[in-house]
Amino acid sequence: MMNNIFKGKLFGLVVPLIAIGFGFLAGAVIMLISGNNPINGYVALVQGVFGDTYYFGETLQRMTPLIFSGLAVAFAFRTGLLNIGVEGQLIVGWFVSVLVGITIEAPMIIHLPLAILAGALAGALWGFVPGVLKARFQVHEVIVTIMMNYIAMHVVNHFIRNYMLESGQRTAFINDTASLSSDYLSTLTNFSRLHWGFLIAIAACVVMWFILWKTKKGFELRSVGYNKHASSYAGMSVNMNIILSMSVSGAFAGAGGAMVGLGTYNYANILPSFTNLGFDGIAVALLGSSTSIGIFLSAFLFGGLKEGANNMQGQAGVAPELVEIIIALIIFFVASSYLIRWIYSRVQSNKEGK
Amino acid sequence: MEYVIEMNNIRKEFPGIVANDNITLQVKQGEIHALLGENGAGKSTLMNVLFGLYQPEKGEIKVRGKKVDVTDPNVANNLGIGMVHQHFMLVQNFTVTENIILGSEPTNKGTIDHRKAAKDVADISDQYGLRVDPKAKIEEISVGMQQRVEILKTLYRGADILIFDEPTAALTPQEIKELIQIMKNLIKEGKSIILITHKLKEIMQVCDRCTVIRRGKGIGTVNVADSTENSLAEMMVGREVSFEVEKGAAKPKDNVLSIKDLHVEDARGVSVVNGLNLDIRAGEIVGVAGVDGNGQTELIEAVTGLRQAKSGTINVSGQDVTSFKPRKVTEAGVGHIPQDRHKHGLVLEFTVGENILLQTYYQQPFTKNGVLNYPKMYEKARKLIEEYDVRTPNEKTLARSLSGGNQQKAIIAREVDRSPDLLIAAQPTRGLDVGAIEFIHKKLIEERDKGRAVMLVSLELDEVLNVSDRIAVIYEGEIVAIVDADKTDEKELGLLMAGGKREEGEPI
Numbered sequence: 089m090m091n092n093i094f095k096g097k098l099f100g101l102v103v104p105l106i107a108i109g110f111g112f113l114a115g116a117v118i119m120l121i122s123g124n125n126p127i128n129g130y131v132a133l134v135q136g137v138f139g140d141t142y143y144f145g146e147t148l149q150r151m152t153p154l155i156f157s158g159l160a161v162a163f164a165f166r167t168g169l170l171n172i173g174v175e176g177q178l179i180v181g182w183f184v185s186v187l188v189g190i191t192i193e194a195p196m197i198i199h200l201p202l203a204i205l206a207g208a209l210a211g212a213l214w215g216f217v218p219g220v221l222k223a224r225f226q227v228h229e230v231i232v233t234i235m236m237n238y239i240a241m242h243v244v245n246h247f248i249r250n251y252m253l254e255s256g257q258r259t260a261f262i263n264d265t266a267s268l269s270s271d272y273l274s275t276l277t278n279f280s281r282l283h284w285g286f287l288i289a290i291a292a293c294v295v296m297w298f299i300l301w302k303t304k305k306g307f308e309l310r311s312v313g314y315n316k317h318a319s320s321y322a323g324m325s326v327n328m329n330i331i332l333s334m335s336v337s338g339a340f341a342g343a344g345g346a347m348v349g350l351g352t353y354n355y356a357n358i359l360p361s362f363t364n365l366g367f368d369g370i371a372v373a374l375l376g377s378s379t380s381i382g383i384f385l386s387a388f389l390f391g392g393l394k395e396g397a398n399n400m401q402g403q404a405g406v407a408p409e410l411v412e413i414i415i416a417l418i419i420f421f422v423a424s425s426y427l428i429r430w431i432y433s434r435v436q437s438n439k440e441g442k
Numbered sequence: 443m444e445y446v447i448e449m450n451n452i453r454k455e456f457p458g459i460v461a462n463d464n465i466t467l468q469v470k471q472g473e474i475h476a477l478l479g480e481n482g483a484g485k486s487t488l489m490n491v492l493f494g495l496y497q498p499e500k501g502e503i504k505v506r507g508k509k510v511d512v513t514d515p516n517v518a519n520n521l522g523i524g525m526v527h528q529h530f531m532l533v534q535n536f537t538v539t540e541n542i543i544l545g546s547e548p549t550n551k552g553t554i555d556h557r558k559a560a561k562d563v564a565d566i567s568d569q570y571g572l573r574v575d576p577k578a579k580i581e582e583i584s585v586g587m588q589q590r591v592e593i594l595k596t597l598y599r600g601a602d603i604l605i606f607d608e609p610t611a612a613l614t615p616q617e618i619k620e621l622i623q624i625m626k627n628l629i630k631e632g633k634s635i636i637l638i639t640h641k642l643k644e645i646m647q648v649c650d651r652c653t654v655i656r657r658g659k660g661i662g663t664v665n666v667a668d669s670t671e672n673s674l675a676e677m678m679v680g681r682e683v684s685f686e687v688e689k690g691a692a693k694p695k696d697n698v699l700s701i702k703d704l705h706v707e708d709a710r711g712v713s714v715v716n717g718l719n720l721d722i723r724a725g726e727i728v729g730v731a732g733v734d735g736n737g738q739t740e741l742i743e744a745v746t747g748l749r750q751a752k753s754g755t756i757n758v759s760g761q762d763v764t765s766f767k768p769r770k771v772t773e774a775g776v777g778h779i780p781q782d783r784h785k786h787g788l789v790l791e792f793t794v795g796e797n798i799l800l801q802t803y804y805q806q807p808f809t810k811n812g813v814l815n816y817p818k819m820y821e822k823a824r825k826l827i828e829e830y831d832v833r834t835p836n837e838k839t840l841a842r843s844l845s846g847g848n849q850q851k852a853i854i855a856r857e858v859d860r861s862p863d864l865l866i867a868a869q870p871t872r873g874l875d876v877g878a879i880e881f882i883h884k885k886l887i888e889e890r891d892k893g894r895a896v897m898l899v900s901l902e903l904d905e906v907l908n909v910s911d912r913i914a915v916i917y918e919g920e921i922v923a924i925v926d927a928d929k930t931d932e933k934e935l936g937l938l939m940a941g942g943k944r945e946e947g948e949p950i
Binding site for chain 1: 746767770772778785786787788789790791792800801803804809812813816
């Protein structure tokens with residue numbers, strides 16, 4: 089029975105779960121060492137997510153961009169590409185969607201989709217460039233996307249600082265017709281910042297699943313990701329698929345930025361450093377094994393951890409950095425799924441030995 | 443004259459197979475001794491016994507007249523035996539000098555003495571005329587120079603008996619000339635050489651004596667001066683073909699494939715197909731026979747659109763496909779069973795069904811408005827799995843988990859079902875068991891009888907002789923002869939494949 093769990097499809101589910109378990113276990117040890125009661129700490133963490141509808145709403149709000157950045161990383165990964173540039177793609181998406189939200193006057197039915205689309209397009213452009221460089225000149229996408237992150241942040245900061253600064257470090261608020269903010273969702277969750285973007289994120293999960301598993305293009309993208317040689321033998325254009333994959337990945341990231349700009353904040357601001365929303369997408373995609381449903385669940389976990397960390401500090405006096413450590417450990421254990429498999433096989437053979 | 447190496451009555455068994463059966467190899471001091479045999483005849487096993495990688499069940503090894511026990515490669519090294527491997531064992535991003543000294547670095551108080559290393563390497567390379575650029579990285583230098591580095595490695599370790607394992611397989615003709623000169627220099631400096639090969643021309647050019655093995659048995663040792671390419675070929679192959687394939691006479695019709703003056707370069711930019719001409723008619727199987735690396739791969743890649751031809755034309759069913767991309771070639775009526783089924787033939791992480799649809803997934807009814815119709819796809823896959831007897835739990839099993847023979851059947855199902863005018867089968871039975879081989883040969887003949895043109899590229903002479911109607915011999919990127927399969931034999935083909943000419947007066 090147990091044997092079957094570690095073979096085939098189920099193993100994809102078991103590894104993340106074990107990794108999460110180990111991550112929390114290690115976090116408990118760290119709390120003990122640092123003189124905190126881990127039970128109190130984790131109770132505070134759980135209450136910090138589910139204890140109040142406000143917390144829960146904020147958790148959903150936090151996970152919204154994480155879903156998008158997770159989808160972005162996963163989409164490129166399915167084509168065999170490592171898009172480390174989700175952070176930058178998200179930043180330009182945020183900025184451009186806010187720009188459209190501020191400068192254009194139109195009824196909501198046009199304005200809102202236009203602003204989101206503009207953000208997605210900006211992200212797509214930011215992904216297109218490394219895609220072309222990879223396809224045409226074999227420049228490794230990891231290098232280019234890392235650099236594009238810095239370009240994104242500093243270019244966006246430049247524009248805001250010099251042309252759009254309203255008060256302090258931010259732009260003006262976007263027009264209401266471009267806003268994703270929802271009084272309904274907000275009041276439902278005790279005035280959290282939960283916005284319609286959450287539903288769009290769920291739709292995006294479905295969109296990615298549909299593209300990858302149900303369309304002709306998705307078939308080609310996955311084929312190229314698995315085996316370039318067989319794909320070109322079968323008449324697919326490897327280069328075109330690389331460019332397309334990076335662009336779509338960037339579009340997901342850009343749309344994620346639009347969610348933040350049009351939903352959570354309703355403005356863009358000068359970024360003193362990276363938002364990390366994009367980088368966290370790598371962890372989300374990894375834990376979610378690059379599947380839509382997995383990404384949704386792991387975005388909820390990471391969003392919840394980050395939201396609950398506030399309460400952990402207030403209620404149990406545990407430093408919020410601990411949550412970052414737990415996240416890092418979970419990723420570590422997911423990445424060492426081989427280790428889990430190995431430990432399991434050792435245990436198994438010991439049993440048989442007896 | 444004293445023998446520098448004597449391997450007497452060597453017997454080496456593997457489970458269920460006798461790889462070396464009573465083989466004797468005696469190498470004289472200062473000679474180049476060829477070890478000739480077909481693929482799988484037992485040449486490598488014999489050399490691995492000499493090099494200490496295998497222990498023989500019977501027989502003795504004498505080096506310079508003294509009986510020795512070669513228990514591992516270090517013993518062989520200490521006896522002055524060095525091996526130049528066919529696949530180079532070099533660290534790509536190390537320099538030439540670093541590679542040569544690797545494992546026996548000269549040290550000075552615990553650090554590597556780079557000055558001494560450089561001087562030693564320069565000395566050896568001057569002495570034997572082995573031109574290398576000592577500071578260049580391996581990844582930056584030509585294959586020929588990489589091979590010279592391999593030779594220097596053995597010399598640096600003090601070898602004076604060198605084994606060359608198929609050294610010309612990866613070289614250009616110019617590099618081969620240089621290598622032959624190097625081997626002659628080595629002999630002049632008092633070394634002895636064992637040359638493992640199946641290229642008759644090279645043996646005639648450089649070797650003094652030649653030991654032939656066939657199917658694990660020693661056939662004999664001859665003086666090259668007293669032999670001809672013909673006589674060596676007969677010794678190497680010399681047997682009646684037993685594995686006959688049942689087939690009727692071909693009824694060829696019009697030309698389907700017509701290649702004119704084709705030139706193709708390989709990935710390194712070396713011209714490997716040089717003015718090749720070939721016609722294949724509907725209703726016949728043309729076997730392309732040749733030693734590996736004579737341009738077969740690039741020929742297939744050019745025809746199927748995977749590689750752009752330098753010049754010349756390729757015509758399929760009256761359509762000029764020379765500059766077509768793979769998909770256009772496929773749609774022009776070409777089916778292709780690729781020689782590397784894991785690299786080109788299959789996406790191993792896809793299901794068997796998806797792989798069977800790999801060439802047609804984008805067509806109606808499998809795709810409509812850009813959306814795949816999986817039920818239709820799997821329905822089609824199920825049909826083909828049944829028809830072609832692909833043994834798989836179901837169509838949703840990953841291709842990776844199938845056996846080689848069933849993977850190949852899935853590919854054949856995909857390629858043959860499209861009813862291509864031209865079917866290219868490259869090494870279609872490599873690594874398969876007898877049952878699968880029979881199935882595949884039968885399918886190829888069936889396709890022929892349906893009026894398709896079949897091009898069979900194979901390194902197995904048996905296969906080419908048994909399945910083909912006509913045989914085109916490829917040598918150094920040209921078709922050097924076209925013979926009727928029933929009017930030739932392995933001996934003649936072996937000779938032609940090695941670049942030999944037909945005797946005068948023989949019918950073409």
